[in-house]
Amino acid sequence: MPHLRFDQTTAxxxxxxxxxxxxxxxxSAEVSNxxxxxxxxxxxxxxxxxxEGMTPHEIDAVRAQDGTGxxxxxxxVPNKFPALQIEEDNRQTQKGDLFRQMGGCGAHEVxxxxxxxxAFLGSEPIDHVCHVIRMLHSRYCDLMRDTRFQxxxxxxxxxxxxxTSLQHxxxxxxxxxxxxxxxxxxxxxxTDYFDRTGHSLYEALLDEELKRNERVIVTNDEFVALMPFxxxxxxxxxxxxxxxxxxxRSFQESQIEPxxxxxxxxxxxxxxxLEDPDFNLTVDTASRGDEDxxxxxxxxxxxxxxxxxxxxxxxxxxxxxxxLPEEAAKFLKGGNHTLQQSDSHEN
Amino acid sequence: MPHLRFDQTTAxxxxxxxxxxxxxxxxSAEVSNxxxxxxxxxxxxxxxxxxEGMTPHEIDAVRAQDGTGxxxxxxxVPNKFPALQIEEDNRQTQKGDLFRQMGGCGAHEVxxxxxxxxAFLGSEPIDHVCHVIRMLHSRYCDLMRDTRFQxxxxxxxxxxxxxTSLQHxxxxxxxxxxxxxxxxxxxxxxTDYFDRTGHSLYEALLDEELKRNERVIVTNDEFVALMPFxxxxxxxxxxxxxxxxxxxRSFQESQIEPxxxxxxxxxxxxxxxLEDPDFNLTVDTASRGDEDxxxxxxxxxxxxxxxxxxxxxxxxxxxxxxxLPEEAAKFLKGGNHTLQQSDSHEN
Numbered sequence: 001m002p003h004l005r006f007d008q009t010t011a012x013x014x015x016x017x018x019x020x021x022x023x024x025x026x027x028s029a030e031v032s033n034x035x036x037x038x039x040x041x042x043x044x045x046x047x048x049x050x051x052e053g054m055t056p057h058e059i060d061a062v063r064a065q066d067g068t069g070x071x072x073x074x075x076x077v078p079n080k081f082p083a084l085q086i087e088e089d090n091r092q093t094q095k096g097d098l099f100r101q102m103g104g105c106g107a108h109e110v111x112x113x114x115x116x117x118x119a120f121l122g123s124e125p126i127d128h129v130c131h132v133i134r135m136l137h138s139r140y141c142d143l144m145r146d147t148r149f150q151x152x153x154x155x156x157x158x159x160x161x162x163x164t165s166l167q168h169x170x171x172x173x174x175x176x177x178x179x180x181x182x183x184x185x186x187x188x189x190x191t192d193y194f195d196r197t198g199h200s201l202y203e204a205l206l207d208e209e210l211k212r213n214e215r216v217i218v219t220n221d222e223f224v225a226l227m228p229f230x231x232x233x234x235x236x237x238x239x240x241x242x243x244x245x246x247x248x249r250s251f252q253e254s255q256i257e258p259x260x261x262x263x264x265x266x267x268x269x270x271x272x273x274l275e276d277p278d279f280n281l282t283v284d285t286a287s288r289g290d291e292d293x294x295x296x297x298x299x300x301x302x303x304x305x306x307x308x309x310x311x312x313x314x315x316x317x318x319x320x321x322x323x324l325p326e327e328a329a330k331f332l333k334g335g336n337h338t339l340q341q342s343d344s345h346e347n
Numbered sequence: 348m349p350h351l352r353f354d355q356t357t358a359x360x361x362x363x364x365x366x367x368x369x370x371x372x373x374x375s376a377e378v379s380n381x382x383x384x385x386x387x388x389x390x391x392x393x394x395x396x397x398x399e400g401m402t403p404h405e406i407d408a409v410r411a412q413d414g415t416g417x418x419x420x421x422x423x424v425p426n427k428f429p430a431l432q433i434e435e436d437n438r439q440t441q442k443g444d445l446f447r448q449m450g451g452c453g454a455h456e457v458x459x460x461x462x463x464x465x466a467f468l469g470s471e472p473i474d475h476v477c478h479v480i481r482m483l484h485s486r487y488c489d490l491m492r493d494t495r496f497q498x499x500x501x502x503x504x505x506x507x508x509x510x511t512s513l514q515h516x517x518x519x520x521x522x523x524x525x526x527x528x529x530x531x532x533x534x535x536x537x538t539d540y541f542d543r544t545g546h547s548l549y550e551a552l553l554d555e556e557l558k559r560n561e562r563v564i565v566t567n568d569e570f571v572a573l574m575p576f577x578x579x580x581x582x583x584x585x586x587x588x589x590x591x592x593x594x595x596r597s598f599q600e601s602q603i604e605p606x607x608x609x610x611x612x613x614x615x616x617x618x619x620x621l622e623d624p625d626f627n628l629t630v631d632t633a634s635r636g637d638e639d640x641x642x643x644x645x646x647x648x649x650x651x652x653x654x655x656x657x658x659x660x661x662x663x664x665x666x667x668x669x670x671l672p673e674e675a676a677k678f679l680k681g682g683n684h685t686l687q688q689s690d691s692h693e694n
Contacts, residue, residue, distance in 0.1 A: 007577035008548060010529075011536050014577045015667045083659070083667050098555050099576045155658025163657025174659055182357075182664025185532075189358050201355060208445050229446045230354035230361045282662030303661055310510025311502025312430070312521055314650055315629030317529025320362045320430050 002084055002104025004178065013178045017083040017104070042117040046080070047168035049115045056080060059109060060138065062131045074131045075112040076139060076173075082108035083174060090148050090177040105148055107175040111135060113156075117168050122267030129260035132171070136283075137251050139173050144249060144288070149175035151183060151287040154248070159278030161305045179287040187290055194295040202297035205229075206240055214326045217333060218265045222258035225266050227325035234306050234323035235274065235332070237266055240299040247291035248283055248298045263300070269332045270304060278305040349431055349451025351525065360525045364430040364451070389464040393427070394515035396462045403427055406456060407485065409478045421478045422459040423486060423520075429455035430521060437495050437524040452495055454522040458482060460503075464515050469614035476607035479518075483630075484598050486520050491596060491635070496522035498530060498634040501595070506625025508652045526634040534637055541642040549644035552576075553587055561673040564680060565612045569605035572613050574672035581653050581670035582621065582679070584613055587646040594638035595630055595645045613649060616679045625652040 004013045046054035055077040064071040084106025092102045113121060113132055121129060140152050156171045157164045193201040209216055209226050217237065218225045225239045239262055245251065251259075270277060285298040313319055349364045393401035402424040409421040431453025439449045460468060460479055468476060487499050503518045504511040540548040556563055556573050564584065565572045572586045586609055592598065598606075617624060632645040660666055 005577040007575070007579070008540065008552065009533055009536060009575075011532075012577070012579070013665060014579055015665060016669075016671060017667055018669055018671060096555055098552055151663070153659055153663045155662045157657045161655070163655035172658065174663075176663070176665070180663040180665045185358075186356055189356060193355065205355065205445055208443055228354070228356075230352040230359070232354070232359070232361055280658040280661050282658055284662065301662075308508070308510035309656065310504045311519065311627040311629055312500055314627050315502045315631065315648070316498070316500045316521075316523070316527040318360060318362060318523070318527045320364055322363075322365055324363060324365060 004102040006100040012181050015083050019081050045168050047112045048117055074135050077110050079108040079110050105177045109173040111171040113169040119169050122264050122271055130256050133256050140248050143175045150179045151176045154283040156281040161278035162280045190295040215329045220258045222255045223262045225262050227329045231325040232319040233303055235304045235328045237302040238299050246286040246293045246296040248285040273332050351449040353447040359528050362430050366428050392515050394459045395464050421482050424457050426455040426457050452524045456520040458518040460516040466516050469611050469618055473607055477603050480603050487595055490522045497526045498523045501630040503628040508625035509627045537642040562676045567605045569602045570609045572609050574676045578672040579666040580650055582651045582675045584649040585646050593633040593640045593643040595632040620679050
């Protein structure tokens with residue numbers, strides 16, 4: 001049964017999910033080179049149209065306006081191999097003084113991004129990207145109605161090196177019964193900055209980056225895409241709203257299309273410039289209780305997996321980055337990487 | 348030039364080392380499957396005997412007692428592509444309020460573990476393992492004489508999936524001019540436990556694990572190897588001294604052979620049980636100023652790379668572990684994995 005255990009040495013909660021060992025894997029001993037990652041055939045793919053019976057019951061979907069109502073465009077289902085489950089409780093138990101654990105209460109959903117097995121978000125029609133974003137926001141708000149859930153973690157893994165077990169493009173949404181320590185820590189830093197200066201750290205960083213314009217890649221009226229001054233990884237890219245919103249919950253309908261545009265522009269630049277790199281995309285957002293605070297600001301982090309985390313990173317928690325963000329930004333902004341979309345607006 | 352940048356949102360220092368992009372890589376587009384990782388031929392290997400001219404000057408070495416003094420058994424050289432350098436200063440500079448950076452002051456050494464290109468530490472003669480450990484300790488103490496260095500990070504990457512760029516077995520030793528935030532945080536947790544209970548957290552955990560004997564793999568008079576209750580990764584294994592020593596600096600000559608034995612026993616069990624898994628090994632130790640504190644205890648962490656860190660881990664800082672440590676311990680202790688050494692003593 002899934003549960004969480006508390007690490008007394010780091011104050012981290014670790015999720016234990018033995019069931020996830022049963023997941024299907026594209027990777028095999030024979031097929032480990034990157035180009036062959038697409039071997040899982042659509043006929044066996046649980047996310048392809050026609051195979052809806054291979055997933056648990058549908059939670060929500062966007063359907064084509066073709067009168068039939070049968071063709072879905074975006075589909076949300078429970079993860080068949082959940083890390084956390086809505087049926088579990090969040091009671092804590094303790095074995096002795098040191099071994100504390102909690103029921104694996106939470107949720108683990110999959111958003112199937114497209115009916116097309118090999119679709120790429122960067123080149124989908126803009127309306128389709130809007131459907132995806134709107135659905136992510138809708139699932140966020142719905143899950144937060146369960147007051148046992150403290151944090152909603154939204155992410156996307158692209159490519160085998162980013163941990164994808166199924167190639168068909170999808171996102172995952174995990175609700176946790178605890179506030180991750182990493183978030184607590186970031187709120188403390190941001191609160192501290194707010195207390196000392198009276199300003200939001202994220203607003204100050206955004207203003208300064210816009211002023212210097214060395215690491216900003218794309219902007220529009222609602223969002224800015226940039227590579228942070230102290231990027232932990234080569235080509236780490238943030239998409240951050242211009243409005244003060246601590247939580248993704250506060251995201252407005254009028255921000256959907258600008259977000260869809262800027263996300264596509266960045267994804268295409270990375271695709272062209274780095275030749276379809278493996279990447280993870282995460283939505284960092286305030287947890288329950290901090291959702292309306294002025295000190296934090298939700299943002300998207302895109303983390304290309306160009307290097308392997310090794311002993312120094314694991315042994316110290318520090319990162320070694322071999323590419324300066326201002327050079328990565330210059331490279332991506334370079335004229336060679338023309339956008340393949342006519343309707344994208346680069347500022 | 349290498350330097351460090353301060354991430355205001357997390358309070359992490361990030362090392363920027365553009366030079367490391369020039370490193371040789373075993374991996375290529377043609378050779379990406381695991382079995383072929385050993386293609387770098389000894390004739391081209393900078394760590395093989397005869398190629399000493401391919402590395403920077405020797406810092407220290409253990410030589411065979413064969414009268415000639417030419418045959419080294421263990422050799423320490425500066426990393427040719429250093430993340431941090433002794434020649435840099437540790438002055439901090441600030442661009443505006445938010446962008447703080449520091450000179451890339453530090454050290455980055457390589458310990459070549461054996462003259463043999465495909466040696467495995469688990470099956471080396473025990474005397475040889477003692478040479479390796481004694482040399483690591485000697486380098487630790489020597490580097491800490493430079494008072495600019497705050498923390499010494501010792502680690503070993505085994506296998507391509509663990510980030511090795513050269514197959515020839517080696518360790519790395521990095522001295523940093525800052526205390527990594529992860530360490531500060533662990534000291535705070537341990538100090539807090541000490542303040543509340545009057546006991547060392549690490550001693551309490553060790554006592555409890557020995558009493559329960561569910562997750563202990565091997566013990567001897569000086570060390571215990573166990574899988575922690577809240578292991579972050581499948582088969583994560585700690586080797587922890589029975590003596591109270593916050594820092595690896597306090598490590599004694601009489602502990603060398605017991606450490607060599609227990610390390611070999613664990614490495615062989617992992618090799619046999621998991622079929623030579625890729626792994627990282629780190630030595631976690633107190634930083635300058637905390638080296639004699641009663642609350643922390645240095646230890647070795649062995650982290651097999653059986654799964655890929657993906658969006659949830661990167662987005663929340665939490666881990667999903669699919670194997671319970673008590674089951675992993677039972678598996679490794681299982682009768683099938685007989686030690687291949689006659690002189691090892693399992694208690």
